[in-house]
Amino acid sequence: MSDTFDELWADLAPLGRHRSTGGYRRYSWTGADTQVRDWFGAAATARGLSVETDRNGNLWAWWGRPGPGAVVTGSHLDSVPDGGAFDGPLGVVSALAAVDELQRRGLRPAVPLAVTVFVEEEGARFGVPCLGSRLITGAIAPDRARELTDADGVTWAAAMTDAGLDSDRIGPDPDRLAQIAVFVELHVEQGRALVHQDAPVGVASSIWPHGRWRLDFSGQADHAGTTLLADRNDPMLPFAETVLAARSAARAHDAVATIGKVHVAPNGTNAIPSRVRAWLDARAPDEAALRAVVAGVDAAARDASAAHGVALSSYQESFSPVVDFSTALRDRLAALVGGDRPVPILPTGAGHDAGVLATAVPTAMLFVRNPTGVSHAPEEHADAADCHAGVAALADTLAELTGA
Numbered sequence: 001m002s003d004t005f006d007e008l009w010a011d012l013a014p015l016g017r018h019r020s021t022g023g024y025r026r027y028s029w030t031g032a033d034t035q036v037r038d039w040f041g042a043a044a045t046a047r048g049l050s051v052e053t054d055r056n057g058n059l060w061a062w063w064g065r066p067g068p069g070a071v072v073t074g075s076h077l078d079s080v081p082d083g084g085a086f087d088g089p090l091g092v093v094s095a096l097a098a099v100d101e102l103q104r105r106g107l108r109p110a111v112p113l114a115v116t117v118f119v120e121e122e123g124a125r126f127g128v129p130c131l132g133s134r135l136i137t138g139a140i141a142p143d144r145a146r147e148l149t150d151a152d153g154v155t156w157a158a159a160m161t162d163a164g165l166d167s168d169r170i171g172p173d174p175d176r177l178a179q180i181a182v183f184v185e186l187h188v189e190q191g192r193a194l195v196h197q198d199a200p201v202g203v204a205s206s207i208w209p210h211g212r213w214r215l216d217f218s219g220q221a222d223h224a225g226t227t228l229l230a231d232r233n234d235p236m237l238p239f240a241e242t243v244l245a246a247r248s249a250a251r252a253h254d255a256v257a258t259i260g261k262v263h264v265a266p267n268g269t270n271a272i273p274s275r276v277r278a279w280l281d282a283r284a285p286d287e288a289a290l291r292a293v294v295a296g297v298d299a300a301a302r303d304a305s306a307a308h309g310v311a312l313s314s315y316q317e318s319f320s321p322v323v324d325f326s327t328a329l330r331d332r333l334a335a336l337v338g339g340d341r342p343v344p345i346l347p348t349g350a351g352h353d354a355g356v357l358a359t360a361v362p363t364a365m366l367f368v369r370n371p372t373g374v375s376h377a378p379e380e381h382a383d384a385a386d387c388h389a390g391v392a393a394l395a396d397t398l399a400e401l402t403g404a
């Protein structure tokens, strides 16, 4: 079993890796994305699975005919800019290796089993995370999704068409959802709880509510040498105050808030900027705390903008309510994968397609220990022995859920 995991992992690892940073740049509908999608198609076909692309561009590899009562497992292959190797791919590779393990044990699922790859989970290219799963459940309107743009102004619809798919057909897929009895996503842990609890595998309890907001600070571009300080409308100043306000607001509500992406126009060393566009990512243990953080940041941004003669517009780009995974399923998985040891049951601040699907079907997540605790960066890691433990846990789970 570990052999097939290792082989699959070694095959996938070079695709979309940036030569100088060592991080991954696998953005939806780009050349790197085509490579990893083709890799998945070939690996699934080699296992006798039949591969289909759904109307929203997600991939499904079926063991048995698609139909009601299906047990589905998978994750995503796209990455954040210079992301780690494990966030997403670990769930996909483990799913294929778990299929191998069931076949090795001579088991045949009594219900259809599918391995999925969801598109644009990170929202790194088009801004809205979990776009593939949101489209299936109807959590985003197809018209809005079609019009989302990347940094170069290319729309989701145009990018999907360029990749050879029909963007006219995107949208809710209730028939597909109705076939799914249960969805299980295995994922690398994105913190250190499993390290502290000395356990290779854990089970998710919940996902914090979270969202993304865009803040546009608009001022007046001007000469950096000749414009007196008193005459400036410099949008960089309220932006800087807003970054600090985000940290204070998060601290006040036991939450987290991050401004990790900024575009400055015209981006010249010797020009006062005309515009600073910044993206706020905020997450909190409950929705009231999250709303309070965002309101605090927005108020600080407005006050600072007014003080500097700068105009401010803000938009919510995405919002994900709190997710409480099915406790019955979670406890069933914990009993199954723990053996004699209690399995850690963990909340997470990271978003996942499993969180979106949980609004429509019974859903669970398995986490695999990450010794660095770092994620969304090249230092993200999982030891081979823990990856193998994750595959074994997923194979046991699938065998139980499919009645194999």
Ligand code: GLV
Residues within 6 Å of the ligand: 121, 122, 129, 349, 350, 351, 352
């Ligand atoms: C996605 O991985 C997120 O939680 O931002």
Ligand code: MN
Residues within 6 Å of the ligand: 076, 087, 088, 121, 187, 352
């Ligand atoms: Mn992920």
Ligand code: MN
Residues within 6 Å of the ligand: 080, 087, 122, 376
């Ligand atoms: Mn991620």
Ligand code: MN
Residues within 6 Å of the ligand: 121, 122, 350, 351, 352, 353
């Ligand atoms: Mn995620």
